[in-house]
Amino acid sequence: MDDTKVGEIERLEDLAYELRAKLLQLCGTYEGAVHIGGDLSVADILTALFNYGLHVNPADIADPRRDRFVLSKGHAAVCMYIAMAIRGFFSYDDILKTYGQLGSAYGMHPCKVQLPGVECSTGSLGHGLPLAVGMALGARHRGASHRIVCLMGDGETGEGSVWEAAMAARSNELGNLVAFIDRNRQLMTSFAEERVVFEPYPDKWRAFGWEVVEADGHDMASLVAAIDGLPATDSGRPTVVICETIKGKGVDFMEHNLAWHAGSLGPADLERAMAALEASRRKAVA
């Protein structure tokens, strides 16, 4: 790997740390529950997308050539807002002050009407990929060359609509469509395989005719390699990047812990969470 790429990966790692720290700060300030477990599992993926993979420009959010991002696991909205704030779309202080309050553009689930820059209103699981298929078809019909990128939870892919969309994407040869999957192997109140048999998971996507890439969703080098390897948008096959992740990643007492699908941190827990995050960062760079 050349020095420029190494530097880029380190920059992304720093941004992902900043994103997690800002998420924890919000979780310690906001009085309601935050979907912190599934936010922490997608923090690296969202950092890599908004700061490396997606061709988007916060200074020109209506550019017709921009890539379109669909957060299908809409309950991770606050993680997306902060990732976008770090990229320059929004003000983190506004998010921190108003998140989840009546009248705020920063709702628990994203609303494109309230918040320009967000491409899709989501939250009802299983709808993002069908929407993304429609957007990809529209782009194809207009001869546009941008990409549509959709991020789903693995539990979400238990919804039948996901597989109808997967079939439609292959049938329509949507090479301009990329799905990222947050394979954290946890649902809301249980571990994934306890409720739904997902495995052999990559083979299921292959059987639906998709190109399958397997990545470590907490390793920037792995995410960057997956993004670098995406096919040209005029290719004939959709791609799914299955990202192996950990729910609660970066805060030891939240990792793999069903109690942290959603929750809030009081001042003492916030201090404990920040210390855990710093410790995990030190371990990662050692």
Ligand SMILES: Cc1ncc(C[n+]2csc(CCOP(=O)(O)OP(=O)(O)O)c2C)c(N)n1
């Ligand atoms: C259609 C629908 N059913 C149920 C919910 C409630 N819900 C929110 S998050 C969640 C768990 C989803 O699991 P997964 O997709 O793996 O998300 P993650 O574990 O990454 O947070 C559920 C069931 C919802 N938002 N939409």
